[in-house]
């Protein structure tokens with residue numbers, strides 16, 4: 072491949088994989104079970120990114136393992152309805168075309184583990200979306216480093232990635248003890264905890280000593296979400312957004328920590344982070360406290376699970392929203408929810424169940440949005456800088472109340 076025997080597109084892919092291997096001192100490569108590629112929105116790629124992908128596709132490269140895409144900047148077939156301009160839509164569709172030409176499946180979701188693509192324990196992956204990488208590593212015991220956009224695509228074309236970091240047993244051992252001494256209840260609290268750990272540790276593998284008691288049992292089937300899965304989805308996304316963290320363990324709870332016992336615990340002298348209040352996290356994420364009027368309520372970061380869609384449908388039954396409500400989710404999750412009547416119930420109340428995108432990668436500032444309410448810590452992290460909006464952060468019920476009244480109460 073490196074010699075170019077399989078053509079220039081494959082050669083380029085292997086050059087990237089080999090270069091990363093050299094930089095990180097990998098002894099060899101490891102075949103990957105699947106790849107997930109981030110950096111899909113035209114908002115982030117710009118014209119140079121579109122050109123780069125088009126050129127790579129024209130060199131005849133094809134992926135050789137299942138490969139999926141992160142959300143793009145709009146819904147594929149309802150972008151006009153969303154108010155997206157053709158100047159954005161045209162290059163955005165071209166990006167997806169270049170990826171599909173190379174054999175990538177346009178899942179356009181950051182939660183491939185909720186779809187038909189959940190990895191198995193021990194699978195080696197080359198995933199790029201930070202919230203998906205940490206879920207796959209911590210909750211599903213798969214093995215992935217946090218890939219960049221081009222390196223994930225290169226791994227998909229080469230079918231393998233450099234074996235270093237979280238692919239190795241020694242890279243998966245805890246590096247920091249984390250003690251949680253305050254109650255953690257519901258999704259926004261877990262987001263707040265993820266913020267504090269991400270900020271407090273910044274890089275490494277946190278090992279929670281006593282969090283298991285605050286979580287319901289972890290179901291084997293994560294594909295529909297659920298209280299534990301939804302909380303961990305949010306906590307991991309926050310940890311990865313506010314810190315460079317791609318794996319954590321919860322003693323006696325997450326699968327690897329359960330199997331390996333003390334072998335994955337940090338050395339006894341490792342740094343210890345003690346969390347006795349979530350207040351500072353709320354003060355940072357619910358930052359624009361003078362904002363009362365809400366233009367857009369954003370739920371579904373990472374993309375909403377079936378379970379979350381069911382909760383929203385139940386809350387909205389018989390009611391009518393006053394402000395814009397976007398529930399962003401994977402197309403496949405939306406199909407499942409539509410079949411059960413959940414989408415009709417949410418949209419009947421005036422909300423939108425939006426697939427393929429999210430309020431961070433869509434150009435929402437061009438849609439006149441200035442204030443946003445969310446229950447997602449990662450959205451609270453990125454929305455002010457990426458989308459230039461003021462943010463209120465709180466529970467799902469509080470966000471839905473804002474959708475019904477137009478006010479943060």
Ligand code: F3S
Pocket residue numbers: 141142181202308371372373374399428429430431432449450453
């Ligand atoms: Fe997913 Fe967008 Fe959040 S890609 S993790 S919904 S910022």
